[in-house]
Amino acid sequence: xxxxxxxTLAEANDGEIKIVSxxxxxxxxxxxxxxxxELASVLICGRIDEKDAxxxxxxxxxxxxxxSSPELEHFVVGSxxxxxxxxxxxxxxxxxxxxxxxxxxxxxxxxAVKIKAGLTADCxxxxxxxxxxxxxxTRPAIGGNIMATIKTPECRPQMATVRPKSTRPAPRNxxxxxxxxxxxxxxxxxxxxxxxxxxxxxxxxxxxxxIQGADVVVSGGRGLGKKENFALIRKMAELLHGxxxxxxxxxxxxxxxxxxxxxxxxxxxxxxxxxxxGISGAIxxxxxxxxxxxxxxxxxxxxAPIFRVADFGIIGDFLEVVPQINQSLAKEGERSEV
Amino acid sequence: MKIIIPIKQVPETSNVKIDxxxxxxxxxxxxxxxxxxDLYAIEAGIQLKEERGxxxxxxxxxxxxxxxxxKEAIAMGCDDGILISGKEFAGSDTWAxxxxxxxxxxxxxxxxxxxxxxxxxxxxxGQVGPxxxxxxxxxxxTYTSRIVEVTEVSIVxxxxxxxxxxxxxxxxxxxxxxxxxxxxxxxxxxxxKQKAKKTELARWNADNMDIERSALGLNGSPTRVVKIETPKxxxxxxxxxxxxxxxxxxAVERFLTFLRKKGIL
Numbered sequence: 252x253x254x255x256x257x258x259t260l261a262e263a264n265d266g267e268i269k270i271v272s273x274x275x276x277x278x279x280x281x282x283x284x285x286x287x288x289e290l291a292s293v294l295i296c297g298r299i300d301e302k303d304a305x306x307x308x309x310x311x312x313x314x315x316x317x318x319s320s321p322e323l324e325h326f327v328v329g330s331x332x333x334x335x336x337x338x339x340x341x342x343x344x345x346x347x348x349x350x351x352x353x354x355x356x357x358x359x360x361x362x363a364v365k366i367k368a369g370l371t372a373d374c375x376x377x378x379x380x381x382x383x384x385x386x387x388x389t390r391p392a393i394g395g396n397i398m399a400t401i402k403t404p405e406c407r408p409q410m411a412t413v414r415p416k417s418t419r420p421a422p423r424n425x426x427x428x429x430x431x432x433x434x435x436x437x438x439x440x441x442x443x444x445x446x447x448x449x450x451x452x453x454x455x456x457x458x459x460x461x462i463q464g465a466d467v468v469v470s471g472g473r474g475l476g477k478k479e480n481f482a483l484i485r486k487m488a489e490l491l492h493g494x495x496x497x498x499x500x501x502x503x504x505x506x507x508x509x510x511x512x513x514x515x516x517x518x519x520x521x522x523x524x525x526x527x528x529g530i531s532g533a534i535x536x537x538x539x540x541x542x543x544x545x546x547x548x549x550x551x552x553x554x555a556p557i558f559r560v561a562d563f564g565i566i567g568d569f570l571e572v573v574p575q576i577n578q579s580l581a582k583e584g585e586r587s588e589v
Numbered sequence: 590m591k592i593i594i595p596i597k598q599v600p601e602t603s604n605v606k607i608d609x610x611x612x613x614x615x616x617x618x619x620x621x622x623x624x625x626x627d628l629y630a631i632e633a634g635i636q637l638k639e640e641r642g643x644x645x646x647x648x649x650x651x652x653x654x655x656x657x658x659x660k661e662a663i664a665m666g667c668d669d670g671i672l673i674s675g676k677e678f679a680g681s682d683t684w685a686x687x688x689x690x691x692x693x694x695x696x697x698x699x700x701x702x703x704x705x706x707x708x709x710x711x712x713x714x715g716q717v718g719p720x721x722x723x724x725x726x727x728x729x730x731t732y733t734s735r736i737v738e739v740t741e742v743s744i745v746x747x748x749x750x751x752x753x754x755x756x757x758x759x760x761x762x763x764x765x766x767x768x769x770x771x772x773x774x775x776x777x778x779x780x781x782k783q784k785a786k787k788t789e790l791a792r793w794n795a796d797n798m799d800i801e802r803s804a805l806g807l808n809g810s811p812t813r814v815v816k817i818e819t820p821k822x823x824x825x826x827x828x829x830x831x832x833x834x835x836x837x838x839x840a841v842e843r844f845l846t847f848l849r850k851k852g853i854l
Contacts, residue, residue, distance in 0.1 A: 567831025
């Protein structure tokens, strides 16, 4: 039996589908249209309302394979991988896309190894090769110094993780209501990996650390001079409804915690807007933010490499510039609320 | 306990040069280093060794020059090293690499823990850690930011995910891939370097491993690189300079106009 169809792996947290799942539908729809095949989403989760699963259909999926059980509330790669492989063996998709999140980047290699599928990490572009119909997967590597295009000529399925925020979420289309099918799959208990037990969870209160999921990231670097000056960065991030990022140096100096770190030893972000304050732009940092839509640099050194990748640059002392910007943004905010 | 740490030798990223004509990486004259993110796995292993006693074996698949990476890990405090090297491994993608390393782990026999870095700074896939765990059917924690507790039979770790930190308990043997937050890697001591110099590395290849030849190297790899391009990084942005109050007001106004034009405000 041949392999057919494009799948996207949706993610849910606490009964809510994550936005990144809809970004995958944008990618999946393009590929499915080119291949003239069906687009399906796989949703493995703890609990979900049928209505919420239907959202995947409204946003482009022709089918949803839904495996939900209280025992799947938290991601355990062994269980999720067993379930995914079981579905792949039953329905044999040609292409599987997952988000390059901590979940996707753990699940996909775990499953790909067992079924000898080709897998490409953290892709920013996907296409179909003319003639062969092979999936062409393009991704930055070596600190963003190169873009490599990779394909899987023989093994099926072809699997790829896709960089979050590298495309827009598929919009909801009310006309699609009733145009897709939700297929509930009973969880076979034998597929559960009961060895791994989640025994706790904590988050830093009042602090959003999901810098990869944000539309706006305002980052501070060594140029801030001291920990306390991150308050200005936080304020700007708040005014722009964004989150706070940071360079490696600031994390190493203990000015801010590691989850905020952007760059080669931190996270790669692709927000709509990235503002770098007091960041010179070492290649390791650029690797983590170069694919942002819009880059703004604020730095007092006119020769800082960050200006070479910036769409808008302000040469000046951040202690003067940032408070002024914050004040103007605050006024702007008041105006829009009226 | 017995700890295995697979590591990779990578080109120093800050010095990477691209051949403008061919779009390939210029390897000559570029220094090779231990993948910086593997140093966190090595340090985490050495800390466990200091706390409760352990024997640490580092394993690397690569060209003969990867010997240097293994020696550096030993100089930091690991006990012995295995170099998997041979033409048959050339061109391995993450599938073939995961397979090869998992066979090396099998050959090593009984162990308690495999520690890996989050990903290598050249390929940047992060796929080999989970891949090894999958081949060996081990419980796994990726993006691990803290080792909370280790006993004879189990490990408790905290992993950094998008929403926060989750704590997992797993039986040993297990595979744990770590992120930078877990520790601060030490530098090799002079004594460590002397010890590394004297340590004889084991050299393995397809002839002395129980391994399926057809699953190795480029032939065993499902993926193929179609092309490599050098992206243009320069953006021709508007740059304004702030020197006094007037230019400050002007810069901020232009910045806000820019954000409005881009649909941010």
